Amino acid sequence: MSLAERILAGEIRAAARLMRDIDDNLPSSRDELRRLFTHTGKAFLIGITGPPGAGKSTLVDQVTATFRRRGKRVGIVAVDPTSPFTGGAILGDRIRMNRHADDDGVFIRSLATRGHLGGLSRSTADVANVMDAMGMDIVIIETVGVGQDEVDIVRLAHTTLVVMVPGMGDDIQAIKAGILEIGDLFVVNKADRDGADRTVRELSFMLEMNHYEESSWRPPVMKTEAQRGTGVEELVEMVESHHDWLKQSGEIDSLLRDKQGTLFQLLLKERLFAEVWGPLQKSGAYDELLDAILARTSDPYSAVDELLAKRLQS
Numbered sequence: 001m002s003l004a005e006r007i008l009a010g011e012i013r014a015a016a017r018l019m020r021d022i023d024d025n026l027p028s029s030r031d032e033l034r035r036l037f038t039h040t041g042k043a044f045l046i047g048i049t050g051p052p053g054a055g056k057s058t059l060v061d062q063v064t065a066t067f068r069r070r071g072k073r074v075g076i077v078a079v080d081p082t083s084p085f086t087g088g089a090i091l092g093d094r095i096r097m098n099r100h101a102d103d104d105g106v107f108i109r110s111l112a113t114r115g116h117l118g119g120l121s122r123s124t125a126d127v128a129n130v131m132d133a134m135g136m137d138i139v140i141i142e143t144v145g146v147g148q149d150e151v152d153i154v155r156l157a158h159t160t161l162v163v164m165v166p167g168m169g170d171d172i173q174a175i176k177a178g179i180l181e182i183g184d185l186f187v188v189n190k191a192d193r194d195g196a197d198r199t200v201r202e203l204s205f206m207l208e209m210n211h212y213e214e215s216s217w218r219p220p221v222m223k224t225e226a227q228r229g230t231g232v233e234e235l236v237e238m239v240e241s242h243h244d245w246l247k248q249s250g251e252i253d254s255l256l257r258d259k260q261g262t263l264f265q266l267l268l269k270e271r272l273f274a275e276v277w278g279p280l281q282k283s284g285a286y287d288e289l290l291d292a293i294l295a296r297t298s299d300p301y302s303a304v305d306e307l308l309a310k311r312l313q314s
Contacts, residue, residue, distance in 0.1 A: 004035035007134060012107070015134050019109050022123045022130070033126055036133040041256075043075070043132040044243055047157030049143040049182070054163040055189040058226040060142050061099070065229075066236045067138050068105055075131030075139040076100075076108040077124055107131060125156055125263050154182040155262045158255065159242045161235075163187045164203065166195035180206060183219050184242050187235060191223035217245055276311060 003021075006014035021029040046063075048056050057078070064074045100106040109127055124141060131139045143153050154160050162183035167190075186207070188199050203221045212218055220238060224231035246252040280286045289307075292298035 002032060002035060004032045004133075007036065007130065008039060010135075015107070015130055016109075018130055019123075019127050022126045023111060025123070029126070033129065036129065040129045040132040043128075043136050043139045044159075045128060045157045046138060046140045046239060047143065047153035047160040048140060048163060049153050049160065049179075050163035050187075051165075054165040055226050056142050056163050059161075059163060059187070059189055059224065059232070060140055062224075062226050062229050062232040063236060063239075064100060064106060064140065066232055068100075068103065070236075072137040073105045073135060074100075074107075075128070075134065075136035076106065077127050077131070077139065077141045078108065078110045079124060079142060079144045080110055080112055107134065107136065125266075128156070156259060158246060158252070159184045159239055161185045161187055161239070163189050164199060165190045166193045166199040180210065184217065185235070185238055186219055186221045188221065188223050189226050191231065192225050196223060215249065217242060217249075217251075276307065280307070 001009070003014045003018045007018065018029060018032050022033070048060055048063075050056055060076060060078070064076060067074050100108065109131075111123060111127060128139050128141060141153060141157055160182050162179055162185070164186065166188065186203050188196055188203070190196070200221050200223060207219055207221070222231060222235055222238060224235055226232065246255065280289075289298070289303050293300055293303060
């Protein structure tokens with residue numbers, strides 16, 4: 001049996017192995033993903049993003065526990081910084097959410113960014129698809145926490161939560177336009193801290209400055225204390241309300257179209273680069289190009305134009 005067939009039969013080890021192959025970018029993983037693709041599209045994807053120290057992992061842990069009490073199977077993709085020595089994820093999945101480690105209804109996978117910007121790993125979408133095919137009802141994607149430019153998650157998740165925390169210096173500085181535009185829900189975590197109400201007011205004020213159509217979803221601002229579980233039930237209720245709105249308004253169709261378009265473009269870019277870069281490096285032509293550029297007998301712009309022209313003619 002192929003890995004895909006074993007995954008569809010419920011074999012957890014096969015899923016873990018395929019996720020490892022995906023993260024290592026093995027060509028064989030693409031064949032398995034092709035087999036699984038028709039079995040995807042059922043899971044509800046929730047993205048959780050925000051600056052480092054906002055308590056995202058603790059919130060993911062509590063949200064997962066809430067969904068489990070409701071009988072939902074949950075997959076978690078935790079994107080971590082890359083180790084400069086091993087290239088792996090610095091934080092381990094079992095350490096982050098230890099109480100779910102022995103729960104058959106929860107599957108946790110840590111991914112290293114490996115230099116990918118935007119808060120996600122290159123393989124995040126594919127790993128989420130594997131969890132979808134495994135039969136997970138909910139897939140939670142926790143981004144690495146790079147800060148203000150962490151916007152890739154909006155192209156992947158159905159519902160995006162932006163987690164903020166009071167007392168991190170200039171609150172307005174932390175609330176940038178890009179972050180305001182990607183959030184479907186805003187969460188002020190660690191709400192027992194001084195300044196939590198002020199952060200809620202500032203967020204609400206800045207969101208009110210956005211232009212919304214009458215039928216549009218208006219992102220709410222909620223308070224939680226993830227360490228104690230306070231406000232988490234209400235947050236999950238609001239997440240499910242947003243999911244219902246997506247389906248009832250028809251926005252889910254355009255969202256899914258954009259999501260698949262983004263995945264297609266990413267795969268196309270990777271494939272085209274690999275097909276050009278591999279032969280260029282193996283033939284020694286790359287070193288020749290660099291020598292010419294360093295000698296100023298050529299330039300990088302002309303070199304790329306000539307390379308593409310030759311590739312298109314062949």
